[in-house]
Amino acid sequence: MKKMSFRNKTLFIALIPMIYLYGLVIYPFASVIYYSFFSYDIGGTPVFNGVGNYIQLFTDTQFYRTLGLTLSYSILAVGTEFLFGIGLAYLLMHISRGRSVATSILILPLVMTPAVAGIIWRIMFDAGFGHVNFYLSLIGIPGQKWLIRPTEAFISTVIVDVWQWTPFVTLVTFAGLTTLPVELVESAYIDGASEFRTFKDILLPRIRALLYIILFLRVIDTLKIFDTVYTMTGGGPGTATTYMSIFNYLNLMTFYHIGYGCTIAAFFILLMNVVVTILSKKAGAALFAT
Amino acid sequence: MVEIFLDNVTHIYGKEVKALDNTTLRIENGSLIALLGPSGCGKTTTMRIIAGLLRPTSGRVYFDNVDVTERSSQERNVAMVFQFIVIYDKTVFENIEFPLLVRKVPKEERIKRVKHAAELMGISNVLSQQARRLDPGTRQKVALARAFVRQPTVFLLDEPLTNVDPQTRLELRKIIKELQKDLHQTMIYVTHDQAEALTLSEKIAVMKDGKMIQYDTPEALYDKPKNTFVAWFIGNPGMQFFDTSLKQSDGAFLLDAGEFSVDVSNVSGQLVKYGNELKLGIRPENVQVSSQKKVGWFNAKCTMVERVGNMYLLSLSKGRLEIKAKIKETDVREGDTAWVQFPSEKVRVYTKAGELII
Numbered sequence: 001m002k003k004m005s006f007r008n009k010t011l012f013i014a015l016i017p018m019i020y021l022y023g024l025v026i027y028p029f030a031s032v033i034y035y036s037f038f039s040y041d042i043g044g045t046p047v048f049n050g051v052g053n054y055i056q057l058f059t060d061t062q063f064y065r066t067l068g069l070t071l072s073y074s075i076l077a078v079g080t081e082f083l084f085g086i087g088l089a090y091l092l093m094h095i096s097r098g099r100s101v102a103t104s105i106l107i108l109p110l111v112m113t114p115a116v117a118g119i120i121w122r123i124m125f126d127a128g129f130g131h132v133n134f135y136l137s138l139i140g141i142p143g144q145k146w147l148i149r150p151t152e153a154f155i156s157t158v159i160v161d162v163w164q165w166t167p168f169v170t171l172v173t174f175a176g177l178t179t180l181p182v183e184l185v186e187s188a189y190i191d192g193a194s195e196f197r198t199f200k201d202i203l204l205p206r207i208r209a210l211l212y213i214i215l216f217l218r219v220i221d222t223l224k225i226f227d228t229v230y231t232m233t234g235g236g237p238g239t240a241t242t243y244m245s246i247f248n249y250l251n252l253m254t255f256y257h258i259g260y261g262c263t264i265a266a267f268f269i270l271l272m273n274v275v276v277t278i279l280s281k282k283a284g285a286a287l288f289a290t
Numbered sequence: 291m292v293e294i295f296l297d298n299v300t301h302i303y304g305k306e307v308k309a310l311d312n313t314t315l316r317i318e319n320g321s322l323i324a325l326l327g328p329s330g331c332g333k334t335t336t337m338r339i340i341a342g343l344l345r346p347t348s349g350r351v352y353f354d355n356v357d358v359t360e361r362s363s364q365e366r367n368v369a370m371v372f373q374f375i376v377i378y379d380k381t382v383f384e385n386i387e388f389p390l391l392v393r394k395v396p397k398e399e400r401i402k403r404v405k406h407a408a409e410l411m412g413i414s415n416v417l418s419q420q421a422r423r424l425d426p427g428t429r430q431k432v433a434l435a436r437a438f439v440r441q442p443t444v445f446l447l448d449e450p451l452t453n454v455d456p457q458t459r460l461e462l463r464k465i466i467k468e469l470q471k472d473l474h475q476t477m478i479y480v481t482h483d484q485a486e487a488l489t490l491s492e493k494i495a496v497m498k499d500g501k502m503i504q505y506d507t508p509e510a511l512y513d514k515p516k517n518t519f520v521a522w523f524i525g526n527p528g529m530q531f532f533d534t535s536l537k538q539s540d541g542a543f544l545l546d547a548g549e550f551s552v553d554v555s556n557v558s559g560q561l562v563k564y565g566n567e568l569k570l571g572i573r574p575e576n577v578q579v580s581s582q583k584k585v586g587w588f589n590a591k592c593t594m595v596e597r598v599g600n601m602y603l604l605s606l607s608k609g610r611l612e613i614k615a616k617i618k619e620t621d622v623r624e625g626d627t628a629w630v631q632f633p634s635e636k637v638r639v640y641t642k643a644g645e646l647i648i
Contacts, residue, residue, distance in 0.1 A: 181374050181376075183372045183374045183376050186343055186372070187370065187372065187376040187433075188378075188388075189343075189363060189364070190341065190343075190363045190364070190368060190369065190370050191388055191440070192364050192392040192393055193388075193392050201378070201388075202378050202379075205378070205379035205380075206378075208379065
C-alpha cells in the first residue's frame, strides 16, 4: 500500500477534530430538522405532518411579532454600539495619558457574564428602588416604568446590550486603527484634512474589513440574544421582549411543543445562515479589496 | 516656490536622542536639493521639521524670511510624498482630488487639475480604478499626483522610490526631474541612495550624526569633499585613505605612506602648517594601473579582480596597504604584479582629523 505523504497525514490529523465537532453539531442539527416535520409534544408520540408546522409558523402572528422585535432589537442595538463604539475609539486615539486606565474601565462590562448582567440590570431598572430612576430623579427626570411597560422594557434590553458590547466595538476598532501606518494620518493632515475628516474618510475606510467582521459578530450575537434578556425580563412584560431565541425556548421548554419548537429552530438556523452568508461575503469582499 | 532657511535647528527625541545638532541650511528658491546620509543621520527629521510635522527643540525655520516654526503643515502649504506609499481607500481620481476637495475648490476646477496631474504622471488611464489595487509604482505616481495637484510652495520627497520596482524608479526619477524643471518648484529629496541624489539634485546636503557636513553641488562633493566622511560616502566605492607623513627628500616634499610615496612639492607650502601626519585620499577610479613597469610608478600585487558593471575593480596589495583601483580596461589578472600611480592632481590631502587641505 502506498505510504501516505506527510502533507496528507497532516491534513488527516487536522480533520479528526473537525469531523468530531461536526459530528456533535450535525446530529442535533439533523434532529431539529427531522422533528420539525412532526407534530410532537412532550409525553406524546411524534406524528409526521409534513409541512404542517411550517404552515402554522408562517400563519402565527406571534412569530411575525417576534421576528420584527428581534430584527428591531438587532438593528437598534448594533447601530448604537457602532455609533458609540467608533466614537469612543476616536476619543481613545486622542488620549495619550490615561489610555490604559480608560481601557481597563471599558473592559469591565465585557467581562461580566451576560446572565449576571441581566440580573444586575433588572435591579438597576426596577421602577421602585432601581438605580436608574434614582439618578434620573437627581437631574429632574421622572422615573420610568422600565421593565413594566412594553416599550420601556424593549429599550432597556437594548440599553443593556449597548452597555455591555459597545466596549467590544471600541476596543477592536481601536486595535485596528493602531495598526494603520502613521504616514496615512500625516499625509491626510498635510493634504489639509481635519482630524475628524481624516478619521471618517481615510482611517475608517481602511479598516472596513475589520468593521464588517465586528458587524457580522454583533448582528449574529443580537439575533440570538437569550441569557441577558431572559434573566432581566423573562421575555416580558407579556411578549414585549420575547426575541427569537426566547420564543424558541418557551415553545420547547415551557409549552413542550417539541415539533413546533424544532420548526422555529429550523427557521432560525436558516435565517442566521442567510445573514451570515450576506455579511461574510461583505466582509470577505472588503478583506480581499485590501 | 519658496526659499527655506533652517537656523541652528536642534531636535532631541525624548531626553537623549539628538537627531539634529545645530543644523543651519539655506535652500534656494526653486531648487531641487537632496538630503543624503546614512540611516539615522537626521535627514528625515530635517524633512519633518520643514514639513511642520515636528517642532524643533530649538532653532527656527523660515520660508521666504517668514518664521514658520510655529505654523502647521497646512499653513505652510507643503506637499509630502512618503517612502511608505500612502494611498487612500478611494479611486485614483478621488485620491488625487482629495486635497482639493478639502480646500473646497470648485468642481470644474478640481476635475481640470486632477486630469492634468494624472496626465503628467501618466496615469490618466486608471483614474476610475481603486487605487489600492494598483501596483506599487502606479500607487506612488498617484501619491505624487496628489502632492502636485495642490500647487504647494514646497515639495518634500522622503525616499519615495525605495519601495518601487527599478523600472518605475527610473520613470519616476525622470518625472520628478521634469516637474521640478517645468515648475521651478523648491523640492527637497531625502535619500540614502547617492546615485539618486547625484543624478536628481542641484545641490546635496550630506549629513552625519545629526550634523550638516557639506552642502554643495554634486561635482564639488565628488571633486572636493571637505572631509574624509564625505569623501568616503560619495562614490561607489568611495575615496580611500592612507596615513602618511610629510617628509623632505632630495629637495622634494613627499607624502610617505611607508610602502609608497607621492611627490607634493608643488603644494608643500600649504601642507607644512598642518603638521607631519596627514591623510592622503584618492578615488579608486583615479588610480592608474598598468601591467607594464613605468618610471615613477610603484608595484603592487593584484589580489582580486571584480567586474562591476562595465568597469573592473582591482584590489592591490602593497605591503600592509590595500589599494582599490576602478578601471575600464585592464590586462592585469589576479596574482600579477601591477604598476600603480596616484596622479598628483587627483590626490586629496586631509589633516589627521579628516579635514580637507587640498
